[in-house]
Amino acid sequence: MTATDQIQTNTSGTAPARGLYAMAEALPLVLTFRPNWQLRSLVLRVLGAAMVLSSTGIWLMPGAAYDPEMALIKIGVSIFFLFAGIALMMINDPDSHPDAYFDPIRRELRVLQRSNKGRPRTVLRRGYDSLGSVRFKDRSVELFEIDGSLLIRLPINVGTTRQLLRDQLSGVVPILS
Known part of the structure; x- marks a missing residue:
């Protein structure tokens, strides 16, 4: 990072003569x-949004119709995608970075x-x-x-x-x- x-800077615009x-x-x-790379932050946010959307989109895919074992797997995968997507969208939040003040x-x-x-x-x-x-x-x-x-x-x-x-x-x- x-x-x-x-x-x-001095808001009055007057700086001492010493420089x-x-x-x-x-x-x-x-x-x-x-963050050291703005593109990385953007890519992680887009990937996170895609994972959140795919967590609901997994239920729209045609497949094994109403198989109980498949439904259990879909629930697990969709919960994982939802939480992983939210984490990726929040990972490089600029408000979470600290500031160091030398007074x-x-x-x-x-x-x-x-x-x-x-x-x-x-x-x-x-x-x-x-x-x-x-x-x-x-x-x-x-x-x-x-x-x-x-x-x-x-x-x-x-x-x-x-x-x-x-x-x-x-x-x-x-x-x-």
Whole structure:
């Protein structure tokens, strides 16, 4: 899964004179997770809809007329197709992906997940000073606990996002090479 990197911008249109990296000190950095392939999401939804429709269409096919054993098999197959189709249609729901906020003012990482009603709910909140270390890789950033175990791995694509995040965490969290 890749991430679409979003940087929240200053709504007043006035940026400090120090440049882009000075904005990292004031604005939260947001990483939003999205499915890495839009066509895959579309194909899974179409396949799911076809399975849901075929769960009822199986009863319209001509075949062994009213054979009790065949009816039992048809019920099992149609229930399987119905639930599998619903699962395929809901598998890449964009509202189910969490957002990671790096807040430079509060100096904390927050991971938010939307509830069924669409309201964001905090599932993880960690201060920068409670993190053990951070490692920047080619397309991801890994945050580690103090004991060295992996806390979270976040995919990032844009080099400016990597640099802004590095600027936010430098001096607070040890950066591994």
